[in-house]
Amino acid sequence: MRTFHGITELTAAVGAHVGYSNWHEVTQSQVNTFADATGDHQWIHVDAEKAAQGPFGTTIAHGYLTLSLVPMLVSEIYRVDGVKMAVNYGSNKVRFPAPVPVGSKVRAGVELLSVAPVAGGQLVTAKVVIEREGGDKPVCVAETVALVVA
Template identity: 70%
Template structure:
């Protein structure tokens, strides 16, 4: 866990990679729960028998399930002291370059792209890259936008 002492400390990290989250395993139970929550029951996600015969050889996590894990993984990477809160403002350039087969381990890495004043706070743009253990390509790359209120 990297701890930044205020916005100025975070600004000094612009252009640098600041760390990685812990590895976490994506289980079929998580995939099934996400399918239930979103109504996306496509067989590549929820039917292990049919998926075993499909293009990935097993079920795969929904791309948006992988994306939904980003905030939790980022919280493991860094925190900013002396702020009231961070508000998710959105995302730019979202891609899912590779699938996440069931029981894969994933982790996130963060690069700080920019920090600047923004109506009532500071806007922090970060590139979050989620990788799969043993994978040759990232499974999710997203430029996140957070407003940090001091």
Template identity: 70%
Template sequence: MTDQLTPQTEGRVFQGTGDLYDAIGTHVGYSSWHEVGQGRVNEFADATGDHQWIHVDVPRAADGPFGGTIAHGYLTLSMVPMLVWEVMRIDGLSMEVNYGAEKVRFPAPVPVGSRVRAGVELLSLIPAGDGHRLISRVTVEREGGDKPVCVVDTVSYLVA
């Protein structure tokens, strides 16, 4: 619901689905940069039970394939809502919920200590039931990286 969105200092504000229709096929913008620290990775490991050494064992990971610990791919994916809220907000809705995700990929790792941001492109807005399904392509990139770290087509269900 829009009253639960984090406050924005920047980003695009849409006034309902009418504004969204006009923006389909466009890149909306980028979030700010966010550091992915070892504390966040450890908390995610505790929350999910995924304590694989490449994520949480700093000494062992230093000698591993990435030269240090890396964030879980699903941790990066779980940051997508927060990052998108910095890019855009839709006013005039009674409800906005995650409906699903399509084509999730993790083309590159996120070394712990890296900073990431997301870019958002609006792909489609489809009437569905009492609302609309908004499909957005979210591309998360690592500062200084040459490939995205996560690309996902998110599906949101919007009700006016």
């Protein structure tokens, strides 16, 4: 994990790739729980028998489940000391170029794009790329924005 000591040090890293998270397995239990939480019970996610005959040959994670892993994965990559808090502010762009078959392992990489002052703090924009172990394309590419309050 990379530690930045304050906003000034974080700002100095803009344009840099700051690292990768650990690999995390996406389980059917996790997919089912996400389906229950969101009401999205599409068969490609929750019906293993039907999904085995479908286009992916197995159940796959919801795209938004993959996106929801971003805070956990990024927390393994870097942190900023000397700030009061950081909260999700949103995303400028999100894409899901490839599926995440259940049982796959995923990890994230982060590139810092900008740190910009706003009322109440700094907006930190990062490009987060989630890849699947053994995959040839990313499974999620998101430009995320966090509000960091010093």
